[in-house]
Amino acid sequence: MYDQILYPTDGSEPAESVLDYSLRIASEHEATIHILNVADTNQDSLTRIQGEVIDVLEREGEKIVNEAAQRATDRGISVVSEVRQGTPSTSIVEYSQQFDIDLIVMPTHGRSGLKRFLIGSVTERVINTAEAPVITVNPDRDRPLTYPCQNLLVPADGSRGAELALREGIAVAKATGATLHLLHVVETGSLGPDARSVLxxxxxxxxxxTIMAEATETATAESFDAVESEIDYGSPAKKIRTYIQENEIDLAILGTHGETDFSRYMMGGVSAKIVRTSPIPVMWVRESESSE
Structure with missing residues (x-):
């Protein structure tokens, strides 16, 4: 399913904590893992050492990717490593297109911290522009990472993004043998108890x-029987997190339909809240421009 996996790393502790998860995915799918470090040319990284101008960031990047590549090699995983100069988000997306990457795995935040992730970070820009699915992992999680996943959640809300997420979720669940969980949350948080009762x-x-029936039908039409479905009422982000905890979900898959959708998520929507607090990895699926 995933033959080429990209793991961008800046060598920070958050990034390193995601490496093992990336290697597990590569091993499960017998994929080649691409380890990429981008020397950010927006920074003044040049200094003079022994009379020669050396790009300190590029040299540091070589050390970072070599160490990560060795860990992949030690596990018998095929690996490609590279250091590039440029703007990190742009370079990551360009690399993914050049090498036909099937999946990108990266932390929600690196050296710059979570606050920057939420508005204008490298990770956000990659999700917005990469055609390949992107798995984001919160390095500050409490739960251990599990792959292959045993329980996979796709929140269904009838949107185009949710359709994309369901399509990817079915494929991942079939490839890993996971149980597919479908959850629809009727948002009633701003309504009083009497109104909620009526609704x-x-x-x-x-x-x-209707939404749940259509999602379930899509899954069963793919000869996929391991499906659990539930409809709940309340705050979507809270209900999704509760469902994750109560059903031992290993991976959640959400869809986004380009920059407009994700920008809205970043301004405090359901998806932003899930990313901030998710104890598990979240996969983002974006429709390619060629199919829009």
Whole structure:
């Protein structure tokens, strides 16, 4: 399923904590892992050593990728490593296109910290522009990382993004033998208890049933039987996190339909809240421009 996996790293502790997870995915799918470090040319990294101008960041990058590549080699995983100069997000996406990368795995934040991730970070830009799916891993999580996943969650809300996520989720679940969980949350957090009671019998519940029925039908049409589905009411982010904990979910898959959608997520929407607090990796799937 995934033949070429890209692991961008800046050598920071958050990035290093994600390396083992990337190697597990590569091993499971017998994939080649590409280890990339981008020497950020927006920084003044030049200094003079023994009379020669040396790019300190590039030399540091060589050390970073060589150490990571050795860990991959020790596990018997095919590896390609490279250091490039440029803007990190642009270089990562260009590399993924050049080498037909099937999956990118990276931390939610690196040296710059989580706050920068939420608005304008390297990770956000990669999610917005890469055609390959991107798995983001919160290095500050409490739970251990598991792959191949045993329980996989796709939140279904009837959007185009959710359709993309479901398609990818079905493929991942079939490849790993995981149980596919479908969850639709009827957002009622801003309504009073009486209104919520009425809505449970009203049009929101009817729409929720339709969305879940269509998602389940899509999964079963792929000869895929291991499906669990649930409809809940309340705050979507909270209900999704609760479902993750109660059902031992290993991986969540969400869809995004380009910069507009993800920019909205970054301004405090459901997906931003999930990314901030998710105890598990989250895969982002974006529709390619060629198919839009």
């Amino acid at each position: 449970k019998e009203g049009e929101l519940t009817e729409r929720a049933n």
